[in-house]
Amino acid sequence: xxxxxxxxxxxxxxxxxxxxxxxxxxxxxxxxxxxxxxxxxxxxxxxxxxxxxxxxxxxxxxxxxxxxxxxxxxxxxxxxxxxxxxxxxxxxxxxxxxxxxxxxxxxxxxxxxxxxxxxxxxxxxxxxxxxxxxxxxxxxxxxxxxxxxxxxxxxxxxxxxxxxxxxxxxxxxxxxxxxxxxxxxxxxxxxxxxxxxxxxxxxxxxxxxxxxxxxxxxxxxxxxxxxxxxxxxxxxxxxxxxxxxxxxxxxxxxxxxxxxxxxxxxxxxxxxxxxxxxxxxxxxxxxx
Amino acid sequence: xxxxxxxxxxxxxxxxxxxxxxxxxxxxxxxxxxxxxxxxxxxxxxxxxxxxxxxxxxxxxxxxxxxxxxxxxxxxxxxxxxxxxxxxxxxxxxxxxxxxxxxxxxxxxxxxxxxxxxxxxxxxxxxxxxxxxxxxxxxxxxxxxxxxxxxxxxxxxxxxxxxxxxxxxxxxxxxxxxxxxxxxxxxxxxxxxxxxxxxxxxxxxxxxxxxxxxxxxxxxxxxxxxxxxxxxxxxxxxxxxxxxxxxxxxxxxxxxxxxxxxxxxxxxxxxxxxxxxxxxxxxxxxx
Amino acid sequence: xxxxxxxxxxxxxxxxxxxxxxxxxxxxxxxxxxxxxxxxxxxxxxxxxxxxxxxxxxxxxxxxxxxxxxxxxxxxxxxxxxxxxxxxxxxxxxxxxxxxxxxxxxxxxxxxxxxxxxxxxxxxxxxxxxxxxxxxxxxxxxxxxxxxxxxxxxxxxxxxxxxxxxxxxxxxxxxxxxxxxxxxxxxxxxxxxxxxxxxxxxxxxxxxxxxxxxxxxxxxxxxxxxxxxxxxxxxxxxxxxxxxxxxxxxxxxxxxxxxxxxxxxxxxxxxxxxxxxxxxxxxxxxxxxxxxxxxxxxxxxxxxxxxxxxxxxxxxxxxxxxxxxxxxxxxxxxxxxxxxxxxxxxxxxxxxxxxxxxxxxxxxxxxxxxxxxxxx
Numbered sequence: 047x048x049x050x051x052x053x054x055x056x057x058x059x060x061x062x063x064x065x066x067x068x069x070x071x072x073x074x075x076x077x078x079x080x081x082x083x084x085x086x087x088x089x090x091x092x093x094x095x096x097x098x099x100x101x102x103x104x105x106x107x108x109x110x111x112x113x114x115x116x117x118x119x120x121x122x123x124x125x126x127x128x129x130x131x132x133x134x135x136x137x138x139x140x141x142x143x144x145x146x147x148x149x150x151x152x153x154x155x156x157x158x159x160x161x162x163x164x165x166x167x168x169x170x171x172x173x174x175x176x177x178x179x180x181x182x183x184x185x186x187x188x189x190x191x192x193x194x195x196x197x198x199x200x201x202x203x204x205x206x207x208x209x210x211x212x213x214x215x216x217x218x219x220x221x222x223x224x225x226x227x228x229x230x231x232x233x234x235x236x237x238x239x240x241x242x243x244x245x246x247x248x249x250x251x252x253x254x255x256x257x258x259x260x261x262x263x264x265x266x267x268x269x270x271x272x273x274x275x276x277x278x279x280x281x282x283x284x285x286x287x288x289x290x291x292x293x294x295x296x297x298x299x300x301x302x303x304x305x306x307x308x309x310x311x312x313x314x315x316x317x318x319x320x321x322x323x324x325x326x327x328x329x330x331x332x333x334x
Numbered sequence: 335x336x337x338x339x340x341x342x343x344x345x346x347x348x349x350x351x352x353x354x355x356x357x358x359x360x361x362x363x364x365x366x367x368x369x370x371x372x373x374x375x376x377x378x379x380x381x382x383x384x385x386x387x388x389x390x391x392x393x394x395x396x397x398x399x400x401x402x403x404x405x406x407x408x409x410x411x412x413x414x415x416x417x418x419x420x421x422x423x424x425x426x427x428x429x430x431x432x433x434x435x436x437x438x439x440x441x442x443x444x445x446x447x448x449x450x451x452x453x454x455x456x457x458x459x460x461x462x463x464x465x466x467x468x469x470x471x472x473x474x475x476x477x478x479x480x481x482x483x484x485x486x487x488x489x490x491x492x493x494x495x496x497x498x499x500x501x502x503x504x505x506x507x508x509x510x511x512x513x514x515x516x517x518x519x520x521x522x523x524x525x526x527x528x529x530x531x532x533x534x535x536x537x538x539x540x541x542x543x544x545x546x547x548x549x550x551x552x553x554x555x556x557x558x559x560x561x562x563x564x565x566x567x568x569x570x571x572x573x574x575x576x577x578x579x580x581x582x583x584x585x586x587x588x589x590x591x592x593x594x595x596x597x598x599x600x601x602x603x604x605x606x607x608x609x610x611x612x613x614x615x616x617x618x619x620x621x
Numbered sequence: 622x623x624x625x626x627x628x629x630x631x632x633x634x635x636x637x638x639x640x641x642x643x644x645x646x647x648x649x650x651x652x653x654x655x656x657x658x659x660x661x662x663x664x665x666x667x668x669x670x671x672x673x674x675x676x677x678x679x680x681x682x683x684x685x686x687x688x689x690x691x692x693x694x695x696x697x698x699x700x701x702x703x704x705x706x707x708x709x710x711x712x713x714x715x716x717x718x719x720x721x722x723x724x725x726x727x728x729x730x731x732x733x734x735x736x737x738x739x740x741x742x743x744x745x746x747x748x749x750x751x752x753x754x755x756x757x758x759x760x761x762x763x764x765x766x767x768x769x770x771x772x773x774x775x776x777x778x779x780x781x782x783x784x785x786x787x788x789x790x791x792x793x794x795x796x797x798x799x800x801x802x803x804x805x806x807x808x809x810x811x812x813x814x815x816x817x818x819x820x821x822x823x824x825x826x827x828x829x830x831x832x833x834x835x836x837x838x839x840x841x842x843x844x845x846x847x848x849x850x851x852x853x854x855x856x857x858x859x860x861x862x863x864x865x866x867x868x869x870x871x872x873x874x875x876x877x878x879x880x881x882x883x884x885x886x887x888x889x890x891x892x893x894x895x896x897x898x899x900x901x902x903x904x905x906x907x908x909x910x911x912x913x914x915x916x917x918x919x920x921x922x923x924x925x926x927x928x929x930x931x932x933x934x935x936x937x938x939x940x941x942x943x944x945x946x947x948x949x950x951x952x953x954x955x956x957x958x959x960x961x962x963x964x965x966x967x968x969x970x971x972x973x974x975x976x977x978x979x980x981x982x983x984x985x986x987x988x989x990x991x992x993x994x995x996x997x
Contacts, residue, residue: 306664
């Protein structure tokens with residue numbers, strides 16, 4: 047049962063990350079691979095504040111989005127002129143530089159030693175240290191994020207974002223300042239991602255640079271594409287599937303020598319077949 | 335003395351990147367997406383060479399040609415069975431990118447299952463790879479030969495690309511494949527040929543790498559990232575731009591190691607990338 | 622939602638429910654035919670070679686234990702899980718091992734990140750966990766149930782520093798892998814060497830996945846040092862020593878226990894001549910190398926595998942000593958154990974932090990692709 051709780055916690059964390067990624071990439075069509083960087087900024091903010099300054103994780107749930115949001119604002123303004131593939135490359139650059147800095151800045155991030163001993167959240171006399179109680183917390187954060195995402199996708203702001211994705215130039219002609227909208231959604235996405243990072247840091251209690259790599263961002267992409275891009279439900283389904291399928295494959299009984307590689311191979315082929323036969327994902331409507 | 339040695343190493347790194355970016359550039363300019371499956375051809379080339387040369391003990395030259403053929407075939411087949419469908423469906427670049435990433439992941443893991451995940455060294459005996467004294471500096475025989483062969487290849491491909499009929503056809507497809515098709519150029523066939531050529535070039539890169547320091551199945555994406563950066567750096571649409579980009583990156587990486595230490599090497603391509611994108615988004619050479 | 626989507630979602634839900642039910646209905650490991658021990662290691666990704674090699678070593682240990690009568694009269698069964706060398710995946714793996722396989726103890730993980738990600742879960746579930754290759758100093762504080770049989774970097778860096786000083790090599794350049802292992806050795810070596818009166822002329826590192834150390838080595842060549850302390854794993858070490866030979870660097874190359882990998886020296890052949898490294902002194906390691914060669918069909922032994930092989934035997938010994946599969950009893954037995962005759966170290970005892978108390982090192986030198994012990 048604990049194992050199921052544990053997987054559900056990870057699904058919730060990745061659900062948050064996938065929803066945030068979907069908001070930026072699905073709703074607004076901004077191709078970004080910086081997802082793992084903002085996830086990492088959240089995790090590191092929480093870890094540093096909690097271990098070095100004794101902050102409560104609940105406080106960092108408020109501070110981390112502010113830090114991530116400010117960094118995203120700076121990045122968003124500098125990258126505002128890029129479109130499509132170029133934006134993708136610029137965010138890739140940001141992610142790689144973030145990762146290298148984290149790996150080298152030993153005084154602050156612990157460098158290659160990472161940060162261990164991150165505390166569990168506690169409020170009054172209540173500590174969220176069992177899998178079940180942490181699950182409750184993770185689900186609460188997840189539901190808040192779901193609420194925000196649904197609110198955005200139904201608001202006029204969300205409709206403008208969808209229009210930007212479909213035809214940015216046409217929208218400019220109508221007098222919309224599309225760059226402002228894109229910047230806003232990029233910042234909001236970063237703030238939501240950082241929440242996932244805080245939860246992860248506190249749950250796993252140890253973080254290092256290896257958690258926030260390009261492969262992690264691609265996993266987030268795969269989640270929203272699999273579930274159905276531009277659909278909040280799709281992002282959640284994608285997170286559910288891509289966390290549980292590798293776990294389910296642990297029970298599949300591949301020969302020990304190649305089990306790990308076999309799982310990786312299936313993941314790769316899954317992406318290929320998905321792109322070939324159902325690029326809009328399981329629940330998707332928007333055709334890529 | 336140290337400066338000269340670093341220059342020699344920059345030269346080698348620059349030509350190796352150039353080789354990879356020529357093949358990648360042909361594919362990128364024609365199909366217009368970042369085909370990371372190219373990294374798979376790099377691996378396939380290296381591992382086939384290992385199989386033929388070291389395991390099956392075939393002599394050197396035939397083993398190279400066989401490996402190049404197979405790595406070309408690998409990318410050719412990936413086009414025939416995966417990418418051509420997506421391209422004909424006018425799929426978004428992003429779909430193509432994800433599909434190629436998936437294909438690269440699957441390739442890496444299959445190679446890992448067959449050959450093991452550790453570094454594979456093609457040379458039968460590493461001590462056979464002698465070092466040569468070049469005006470006081472050193473290069474080993476693989477590096478020296480690679481520089482000569484790749485320079486020759488660059489000239490050959492430049493000639494084909496700019497002076498021959500086939501080159502004009504390629505450029506027409508690159509400019510606008512739809513229009514090219516209207517004037518009777520078989521688009522699909524040209525794409526296939528370019529994928530084959532690109533695969534063989536990537537395979538040659540894998541062979542050189544495998545002979546010199548060894549290759550690892552998981553290194554496909556690691557190799558693709560600088561190649562992608564270089565192609566943007568030089569200007570996606572330019573043949574010579576890619577080669578200039580390759581040398582800029584090689585210089586920057588080596589100098590970073592010399593002045594700031596090896597732990598920053600991986601970030602260098604991306605710092606340059608962001609600066610170039612901000613200052614000159616069309617790349618160094620525009621067309 | 623259209624029809625296909627409904628069908629897909631339906632299938633997915635059914636599969637997940639079956640998977641959930643089957644994972645919960647698994648029999649508990651304690652009352653079944655075998656004694657179950659979990660294994661975690663990187664079986665996919667960049668560092669998969671470490672995990673796969675350890676897996677082979679453990680398979681040898683399992684056969685030996687079972688042929689000798691097993692544990693508590695039952696056979697040992699090892700359940701292998703992939704941790705992808707990452708804390709998050711390791712948390713999945715350890716949770717699965719503890720909750721669905723009901724293992725008695727866990728051998729893992731190799732990467733410090735994975736060990737530290739899994740440790741809180743093992744600690745909370747009170748399952749003893751023995752890491753076979755995590756040298757990160759923070760592992761010491763990971764919990765009462767967390768042990769490791771790989772010695773701290775401090776011992777060997779100290780030994781190497783004193784040996785080099787003793788040979789009159791006062792100017793040393795450092796070249797270390799940019800990960801917690803390499804950085805740990807770098808710190809420990811720098812401390813010990815400067816304390817002994819030596820000079821660290823330069824200190825550089827390289828990405829663990831990189832095999833191009835030419836620029837680093839070229840700068841070292843220009844510095845005129847007596848020795849290079851080169852802490853790298855197998856792949857960068859082969860490349861680095863080859864490149865140093867190309868460059869004609871005359872300084873003494875001195876490595877760490879990761880160099881006790883036959884692949885490095887058989888690939889390098891005469892190119893590795895003269896290189897030296899520290900390794901824990903044991904009598905049975907040559908025998909174990911032969912077993913690994915028979916198992917894998919080639920010379921391939923990563924140094925973590927020594928500790929993984931010992932680790933499983935230590936766990937088996939602890940279970941036998943506890944005379945029960947109670948996890949707390951096993952943990953208590955582990956903390957009091959004195960295991961001798963291992964291939965990774967001659968004697969293993971754990972201190973209060975669960976770290977090995979001592980390690981006795983020897984120095985080996987490569988010559989013509991073979992290793993010989995240096996008499997001192």
